[in-house]
Amino acid sequence: MAKIAFIGLGNMGGPMAANLAKAQHHVTAFDLSDSAVAAAVEKGAHKAATAAEAVKGAEVVVTMLPAGKHVREVYEKDVLPNIGKGVLLIDCSTIDVDSARHVAALAAKAGLEMIDAPVSGGVGGATAGTLTFMVGGGDAAFAKAKPILEKMGKNIVHAGASGNGQAAKICNNMILGVSMVAVSEAFMLAKRLGLDAQKMFDVVSTSSGSCWSLVNYCPVPGPVPASPANRDYQPGFTAAMMLKDLMLAQQAASAAGASTPLGAEAAQLFSLFVNSGNAAKDFSGIVRMLDGK
């Protein structure tokens, strides 16, 4: 098994590192939070006092950090100066495409293979080891990374060259955010027109309006028993995370010269929802705002 350095042990990174340790990899873990490191050690990881110490002697480095600036800083200051040839770099953070490509270029310059591999599936998927990874990077790097990723996820998709993992994720999540608002608007309109939620679900789920937001994650209680609507919008996937991804999509669209009017409007609506004290609610809770509550 591999010697893996894991940097970033938050809600997602913690259980991901635990799954690698459970699979008998030798995991050396670092996070700015001592308690996060302690929790990882309890799950079988080894403690590192700094990121630089974590990567020394590692064969694989996995990072799971909040934003592009953290990824740039950790790779520039801690990872790249302290590793040798042949180390595989895997960044699982969801960050802007430009930062992902910038760091991948630095790695390539140092003769190292790197992939961007943002995930979907939330804390539940991270804990259960059923995440989806959307991977950008070369074929050789993808092939090497796949067995590692398979210890943390079930669906490993290669989306092309460096940065394309991030691109695929923000494009997917932009559709998700827009469609959740659209489904929510339609349910609230249907309610005011006297159309029962279950009837509405039965018609639309078998018609051209059908989508994942409706069928797997219905924002009103009833039709889909497992959806967060049935547990007062406990996440799931928080509104704050959806807003982050929609803002990354807007940033990418602006930089790349793409027009995304509905993506922009959805970002503004989620901003309104998050800034009304709902950051930690499930993103499907936006239906309550659209209902005037």
Added chain:
Amino acid sequence: MAKIAFIGLGNMGGPMAANLAKAQHHVTAFDLSDSAVAAAVEKGAHKAATAAEAVKGAEVVVTMLPAGKHVREVYEKDVLPNIGKGVLLIDCSTIDVDSARHVAALAAKAGLEMIDAPVSGGVGGATAGTLTFMVGGGDAAFAKAKPILEKMGKNIVHAGASGNGQAAKICNNMILGVSMVAVSEAFMLAKRLGLDAQKMFDVVSTSSGSCWSLVNYCPVPGPVPASPANRDYQPGFTAAMMLKDLMLAQQAASAAGASTPLGAEAAQLFSLFVNSGNAAKDFSGIVRMLDGK
């Protein structure tokens, strides 16, 4: 078999009347266009010189008209004054919920059963007899109408009381219009980020952004061979029809006090697309506008 009066023989009504005649119903057909009547006669219908003449002696009246005002006028002036007790009224037009409920109330006052039964499936579905009907009206009327509708469609859904067929259709099509724009925006963003359309399709169609607009009606050429994108956006379902349905949704939302920000934005975007000379293009062609073409 029944004596059926069929009023409104356009792109949809023509083939629907033909399917009733093909099923050995005695169809008496009327339209303001003589050539539309002549085409129906060629398919086995009998000619009527006026709407009033068409409904005399009929057991069932089917209407397929452009808008609420036509439905109100035809039922008030031609249908209701010229029929006896026990006639079943079926309005297949896509119109505003208020007009549908107004006409149904007039019918009820005259002791007649009526359903609103707007369709989805386009000209192809009308010709093949594979339409979906979304039906509003009482249980008895629905039960009586069902065998008639089954000669024109495959999926007959009862959405509740009068007007709920229209409500279900506009709620469904509002989600459809929004999701088509969202999918189009995401493909154009992906393209500018260097993510191949087929890769994008492969990732999103198996992820949380999946929706009918992507999987069955993909707006870019390639991934879904049967979609209008592969035949230069020949419809299919025209942009003009999508705009009509989105405007009906906006009218209903305004009247009922529902907030539909993305529905409103999608209506404006389709208005822009239609008013740029694209009324007769398939609605998925809006991807070209979002691409700056």
